[in-house]
Amino acid sequence: MSNQKKIIIYQIFTRLFGNSNNQCVPHGDIHTNGCGKLADFTSKALGEIRQLGATHIWYTGLIEHATQTDYRRYNIRPDHPAVVKGKAGSPYAIKDYYDIDPDLAKDIPGRMKEFEDLVQRTHRNGLGFIMDFVPNHVARQYFSDALPEGCKQLGEDDDKTRAFAPDNNFYYIPGTSLQGNFDMKGTASEPYTEMPAKATGNDRFDAYPEVNDWYETVKLNYGVDYTGGHRHFFTPVPDTWHKMLDILLFWAAKGIDGFRCDMAEMVPVEFWEWAIPQVKKQYPKLMFIAEVYNPSLYRDYLHRGQFDYLYDKVGLYDTLRAIVCCQESATAISRRWQELDGISEHMLNFLENHDEQRIASDFFAGDARKAIPAFIVSACQNVSPVMIYFGQELGERGMDAEGFSGRDGRTTIFDYWSVDTIRRWRNGGSFDGSMLTNEEKNLQAIYRRILNLCHTEGAIRQGAFFDLTYVNQGGWRFNEHRQYAFLRKWGKEVLLCVVNFDPYPADVAVNIPLHAFEFLHMPELEQCRATDLLSGESTTLSFVSYRGSEVSVNGYSGKILKIVLP
Structure with missing residues (x-):
């Protein structure tokens, strides 16, 4: 394995x-x-x-x-x-x-x-x-103190007179200072200033970010001209x-x-x-x-x-x-x-x-x-x-x-x-x-x-999956709205997984269709031993297409029943 x-x-x-x-x-x-x-x-x-x-x-x-x-x-x-x-x-x-x-x-x-x-x-x-x-x-005040030798700061060569330029690192609102609709002073003695204003990180391309915007950030320019809709990705590749x-x-x-x-x-x-x-x-x-x-x-x-x-x-x-x-x-x-x-x-x-x-x-x-x-x-x-x-x-x-x-x-x-x-x-x-x-x-x-x-379980790690919802709807011993069941299989090992979203225990009968046995290449077993991998407890299970597999599941819980096929 x-x-x-x-x-x-x-x-x-x-x-x-x-x-x-x-x-x-x-x-x-x-x-x-x-x-x-x-x-x-x-x-x-x-x-x-x-x-x-x-x-x-x-x-x-x-x-x-x-x-x-x-x-x-x-x-x-x-x-x-x-x-x-x-x-x-x-x-x-x-x-x-x-x-x-x-x-x-x-x-x-x-x-x-x-x-x-x-x-x-x-x-x-x-x-x-x-x-x-x-x-x-x-x-907003990005500056690399640890910039490697030979590298340039973001925005160092930007043309700040243009809202967009393919090689600019930032987007600008030329001739306009940042006028955020949030507290621009905070605990400082003077308010924050930014001229020209940069576009805000959550794609806010104006000088007026609000308190619910990502106002503490500025958007990076990857070559998308949001003013004209053009995309400048190659010849040359954006800076x-x-x-x-x-x-x-x-x-x-x-x-x-x-x-x-x-x-x-x-x-x-x-x-x-x-x-x-x-x-x-x-x-x-x-x-x-x-x-x-x-x-x-x-x-x-x-x-x-x-x-x-x-x-x-x-x-x-x-x-x-x-x-x-x-x-x-x-x-x-x-x-x-x-x-x-x-x-x-x-x-x-x-x-x-x-x-x-x-x-x-x-x-x-x-x-x-x-x-x-x-x-x-x-x-x-x-x-x-x-x-x-x-x-x-x-x-x-x-x-x-x-x-x-x-x-x-x-x-x-x-x-x-x-x-x-x-x-x-x-x-x-x-x-x-x-x-x-x-x-x-x-x-x-x-x-x-x-x-x-x-x-530890190959069936979970890399096994096949089969959803049992479609054959367990409308049944009197399976509430498809509050319970869910599926199979995982790897080699000779099968896991029957049943979960219960309700607060109280459920005694369910899980239908397993003939198609599941064919699709997963499993034999039907009138009786087999199944071990719940969550509790370690073993039980006898009917694992066939013509009768539901009876499983008791506690409230807010689940069972992962492992069956080893002959």
Whole structure:
């Protein structure tokens, strides 16, 4: 049997992971609230993450970004507070593409060495290293202090008298200063000024961004003339393309294993088609993950753009969330994978990330256990990668009012803060479990079990899939709106997976059609032994096309029944 592993990504918001301060105050600065460091990712911490089942860590927020913390004594230019969101700042308002954020370093002048050490430490502990690439926009006051010799600053040679020029790095509103409809002064003595105004990162091509815009960022120019609709991609290749390729190659040379590319669909697919093959020519195993939300672009960004994986947000995530919240029928799961015909293995499944509300928050399910059946589907339905967000496996609620982020059910990306469940799980770096509740330990054990099954079971890792929805509709012993069932098969091993989105137990009879036995090359078995891989319990099962397979499933739970064929 192949020993390949399913890709399982553990996303961590880097500055929050190691912060042990349990008395943070809203809007607190780094001195009051503290900040986690790269050094907090010890071999012990990385080993615990690997034991959970992760194959890769996505360290979110590594690259230097705009902040209200003053690092002038380290020759880092300060940012005007009016164009920084929160005290810590957004990790997607990149201030220097060639540097590591100083917040993350114990020895700030040695921050790149600390990063390089973390890459090596991650690899020594058997994990891949993923970092962000943010290509669409930068901080309003972008300036690279660490610019490699021979490179030019973004915008250094721009013609600022033109709204668009093919070789400009930015878009301008000539003759007009920035007049944002937000607080342009903040805590500074003088308001922020920008002349001429640059276009804002969320495609706002005027001088008047509002508080709900990405007002702290400016849009990069990849050769698309938004004023006339023309696209200037070749003869010559736009200057921004060359600068971005250099940045990708700079970080790839550090030995990382992948890039998660922020808002990739806001950058023309032609750039990716040009850049990714050049990077992969030198680093063929490097993984590219795209944040793409428009399904009509999926195949273009995979086939032309050469991405390895895309976010499955508007498909599987939105559907599973709606089912968990009793707003959608479980039959919708079938429609989602059918829409991905031919590309499902290239979709990244998840139930949480830094953009989305926590499952256990009041804004989502209110209870992390309610999403266990959804997580079984997300992790086990197909061979594609799955991602969890740090604290998800502990039921982190994300209900703090941290500062700029507010009480929104998300873990802040703008503020200096400490994550309750992670802080107690770490317990000063011991990871001894003594600070966790029994409920948290049980939830973590369920996640660990499911994620590790993704590696040990060939049927999940690389097996065939058969959806049983169409033969289980309208039956009196299967509620297709609140239960979902499917098969996975590899070699002589078959998994019958049944999940129950309802709070109360269900005794179901799962119909398996003759076509499934033919399609998956399975014999019908009047009686067979089946082991539930989640509980370890064995049962006798009828595995035939002419009678339903009887399965009892607890509320907010599921069973993965393994049958070894003769």
